Amino acid sequence: METVFKTWKTSRKLYLDFFDKYSLDQLNKIPVGFNNNMIWNIGHIIATQHKLIYKGANLRGYITDELFNKYQSGTKPTESVSQQEADELKFLLTSQIELTINDFDNGIFGTYNERTTGIGFHLISIQDAFACNNYHEGLHLGYMMGIRKFV
Template identity: 75%
Template sequence: MEALFKTWKTSRRIYLSYFENYSLDQLNNIPNGFNNNLIWNIGHIIVTQQKLIYRGSDLQGYISDELFNKYQSGTKPTEPVSQKEAAELKELLTSLIDLTIADFQKDIFRTYKERITGTGFHLSSINDAFECNNYHEGMHLGYMLSIRKFV
């Protein structure tokens, strides 16, 4: 699990750098040919981590239903993200790591709802969920690398 956590922390540091290197207007910009933007991808990976790890274990997690519904799979940006919401997403990128690792160490993930994800991953345990999460975050980082060329 240490290697999974190390990969996750590295991924989140890369995502965090987008807040340092792009303006809010750039983060919100949806380039021609794309249906989302940089900040939607950030919100989406936060929500998906909470879905895979917590909701997959029948736990609520640490984000609001409003945030969950805005960035879950199948959504796309409908309005620009405010500075306040951008600050919340930036904070969640790092704060959720420590909370989730602490929860894992407390062994709160006792059950897991087995399922197959939309991308075809078979999830039968919390370990599977962490592995899938890292894959998912890498996939969306790839999307962001494409989007950033046009903002």
């Protein structure tokens, strides 16, 4: 799991860099031909991590239902994200890592609900969920790299 967590930390640092390299207007811009923007992708990976790790283990987790519902699979941006919400997403990118790793180390993920994800991963354990989460974050990082060329 050490390698999985190291990969996750690296991924989140790459996401965090977008806040330094792009303005809030750029993060909110939906380029022609795209269904979402960079900030939605950031919110989405936070919501998906929550779903894969915490909801998959029947645990509450650390994000609000409002944030989860706004960025879960099947959603898209309906309005620009405020600076306050962008700051919250930026904070969650890094704060979620240590909280989740501590929860893993403390053994709170006792059971996991077996399922197949929308991208085809069959998850039977919390370890599978972490691996799927890293893959999912890589996909969305790629989407953001495409979007950034048009903002």
